[in-house]
Amino acid sequence: MARSAILNVMVNAAIKAGRSLTKDFSEVENLQVSRKGPADFVSKADLRAEQIVYDELLKARPTYAFLMEEGGEVAGTDGQHRWLIDPLDGTTNFLHSIPLFACAIALERANEIVASVIYNPVLDELYTAEKGGGAWLNDRKRLRVAGRKSLADAVVCTGIKTQGTANDALQLRQLAHINPAVAGIRRSGSISMDMAWLASGRYDAIWEAGLSPWDVAPGLLMVKEAGGFVSDYAGSPGSVWNGQVVAGNESLQAALLKQLKGIQ
Known part of the structure; x- marks a missing residue:
């Protein structure tokens, strides 16, 4: 290169x-x-x-x-x-x-x-x-994102915020809802590494909220250039500025987004 x-x-x-x-x-x-x-x-x-x-x-x-x-x-x-x-x-x-x-x-x-x-x-x-x-x-x-098509076969990654934040209860509901639908959930503690590993095919999909622009921006381009799709929780391309990320290949990103939209 x-x-x-x-x-x-x-x-x-x-x-x-x-x-x-x-x-x-x-x-x-x-x-x-x-x-x-x-x-x-x-x-x-x-x-x-x-x-x-x-x-x-x-x-x-x-x-x-x-x-x-x-x-x-x-x-x-x-x-x-x-x-x-x-x-x-x-x-x-x-x-x-x-x-x-x-x-x-x-x-x-x-x-x-x-x-x-x-x-x-x-x-x-x-x-x-x-x-x-x-x-x-x-x-x-x-780099290319992984090619798996079904959430049941996917290892997905998320960030779990510390106790005392406003989204605690929502995150717990998300974990409870998504965990049975996937092969596994991981939490590494570095969104930049998570996005890089998604781009390289190590993770299949990611969701996370409460992020800052400097958290999202480097990985956003990495995933897109590796053939992945990235949106916020509403399905819009506002991830850098509203701090929400749902990412994966076309199939898994859409499937994970559908899962998240049903959790209030």
Whole structure:
């Protein structure tokens, strides 16, 4: 796979941040951690990684805007381009020495996601996608979503929010309703890795809500470029901005969406 210039910029930023995350991951017990909500941690590792990505992208494209998990919004002068950055998606996994986390970057152009990178430095898995160019693992393997047609044969993934959130009861009803209809349900703790694994055929479908734009954007393009379909719970393509994701191949995405629409 030949990367474009802009994708090279994104990959280099993610890999550089990944080196910092790997170093911190090996010393995770020594990290100084503060809590910013129930089971929602922010560590020096997040902040270091985000600063690295920000510096690298700003140097390469100084006119682009930013939307970052830790740093918030930074205006640009371009008017058409914006970076969406989650420097460490799966922070709780990271802080418990579970190697399922990623540095995730997406590029928005004229309100459309056109390039994305999801990088897990511990597993050495680099997922890249560009509009019209497909989705790839480590520049060598082109990704395709799994071809299973029946939910009964499917392993689906979801995110289970922490106790005390408004959607607790709804999520429990969703789990109770969908569990008998599928082959299995998984919960990894990193939506970026979930979407990358969906694109690579490891998971068959995903549903989740309560997400932020930087959670959704990198994986959204990855799944679409791997031949998958993504919508919100209403079946509309608003996932990045309303935080709802239902994704899979054409058959399973439609079947899972039908299941979810019946749960109130």
